[in-house]
Amino acid sequence: MKICAYEVRQDELKDFAVYSKQYDCEIERHEELLTSDTAALAAGCEGVTTLGQSKLDAPLLDKLYAMGVRYIGTRTIGFNHIDVAHAKKIGLSVCHASYDPNGVADFTVMLMLMVLRHYKPSLWRGQVNDWSLQGLQGRELRNLTVGVVGTGRIGAAVIKNLSGFGPKILAYDAHHNPAIESYVEYVPRNTLYENSDIITLHVPLFDSTAHMINSYTIDKMKDGVVLINCARGELMDPVALTKGIESGKIGGLGLDVIEGEEGLVHRDRRTDIISNKDIAYLRQFPNVVMTQHMAFYTDAAVASMVRSAVEGITAMAKNGSYLTML
Ligand code: NAD
Numbered sequence: 001m002k003i004c005a006y007e008v009r010q011d012e013l014k015d016f017a018v019y020s021k022q023y024d025c026e027i028e029r030h031e032e033l034l035t036s037d038t039a040a041l042a043a044g045c046e047g048v049t050t051l052g053q054s055k056l057d058a059p060l061l062d063k064l065y066a067m068g069v070r071y072i073g074t075r076t077i078g079f080n081h082i083d084v085a086h087a088k089k090i091g092l093s094v095c096h097a098s099y100d101p102n103g104v105a106d107f108t109v110m111l112m113l114m115v116l117r118h119y120k121p122s123l124w125r126g127q128v129n130d131w132s133l134q135g136l137q138g139r140e141l142r143n144l145t146v147g148v149v150g151t152g153r154i155g156a157a158v159i160k161n162l163s164g165f166g167p168k169i170l171a172y173d174a175h176h177n178p179a180i181e182s183y184v185e186y187v188p189r190n191t192l193y194e195n196s197d198i199i200t201l202h203v204p205l206f207d208s209t210a211h212m213i214n215s216y217t218i219d220k221m222k223d224g225v226v227l228i229n230c231a232r233g234e235l236m237d238p239v240a241l242t243k244g245i246e247s248g249k250i251g252g253l254g255l256d257v258i259e260g261e262e263g264l265v266h267r268d269r270r271t272d273i274i275s276n277k278d279i280a281y282l283r284q285f286p287n288v289v290m291t292q293h294m295a296f297y298t299d300a301a302v303a304s305m306v307r308s309a310v311e312g313i314t315a316m317a318k319n320g321s322y323l324t325m326l
Contacts, residue, residue: 002026003313004042004069006034007051009266012075015306023314039063047071047313053262056082065090071316073097073309077296078232080205084326094326095312099296099304105157107295108200108230109165111254114289115226116141116198121286139197142166147196148184149212150231151177155202159183170196173203193217198226205232215240224251230295233257238278245285252287256295265293 005016008029020027028045032038034054042048048069050056056072061083064072072094074082079096087094114120117138125132144167148155151173159169159180171184172192193199199221203209213227213236227250229236238259244250260276274280283290296305308324315322 001047001314001317002028002045003047003049003310004045005029005049005309006032006038006041006054007075011302012306015303016310018303019307019310023310025310025314027310034060036060036063039067042069043067045069046317047073049073049075049309049313050081052076052078052081053266054081056087058083058086061087061090061092065092071095071313073312073316075305075309078204079326080232080234082326087326093316093320095308095316095322095324096326097305097308097312098324099301099308101153101157103298103301104154104230104295105161107256107291108154108158108202108228108254109161111228111230111256111289111291112141112146112198112200112226115228115252115254115287116144118286120289124286144168144197145170145195147172147192147199148202149173149189149192149199150202150204151180151184152202154230155200156180158200158202167198190220193220194222196225197222198228200228201231201235203231203235205234210234211237211240213237213240215243218244218249221249223249225249226252226254228254229258230254230256233259233261238282242278242282245282245288252289253282253285254289255282256291257293258282258290261293 003025005027008031016027016029030041034050046069048064070092072092074096076097082094084094118136122136142165146162146167147170148159149172151171156177156179162169163183169184170187170192172187172189176186218240241253258279260279282288312322312324316325
């Protein structure tokens, strides 16, 4: 079978070569996003794979279907960029990636430590030979309470990582995960908000979770709360984050993702005028650590992302099903 791969990065090429051989398919590779303008690249292909920046809305899905595409495999865990309901309706099968949660979980704890130990201003100072300590006194994880929202694969791995540092861990999820119940106390969401020094989100982006961190929920939190987001930017209202940082209600932010990141992350925009005021303003605070949606980005995860897409598309075509089919 023939698959058209969009958003292909150089570092994925060797994995595409390995898995096209292993799953016996021909894969065309393109750097472009999948849009209505680039959809024609998939002519003659039954399968299409993208990363998370292509927006697969209803008109684009209709266009792909009309061209003969029947299978879509996103090389990401999150699938909020695909109108899955419409895909199902018109007969397109969709699967998402699955990879070891440890890379994102390690990154999450790293962001917590970077914020708690003021690593960003310390790095700034070191670069101009300012080795002073003023303003850099940190806090120790073992003396704090961490609230984990979402205890699926990544949330559970974060909890296991954190257990080695010794904080009290509160958790909230619609479904309790028996694998981590001995490390955490499951509490209602508001109890978690009210009692946590650090809150980290590991839930998917749905209508029900969009802007779950907003002015109203931030008001419930402890003064000086540290918020971490390695899930999806849209889970947090950036205007409310800015207000919280300005007032001191929020003591620090560790953001691997932020609303409006599309078109910025994973690109070199050094010489461009960046018009997203929320991002430009938030990122300059000493207590806001922002990274370019890279928590996932390890050698092992990239190989699994490519494998999931190729394996998923070929399995859906062969068996009509796949483990991570949506
Ligand atoms: P998962 O499906 O294993 O876990 C998600 C958990 O969220 C589940 O336990 C589910 O019950 C819970 N949940 C869903 N809605 C909820 C709600 N309203 N309130 C509380 N809990 C709720 O997913 P995962 O593999 O742990 O990934 C979590 C998210 O992380 C993904 O959806 C993706 O958006 C994001 N992610 C980000 C990166 C990155 O590089 N920054 C990489 C991978 C995944």
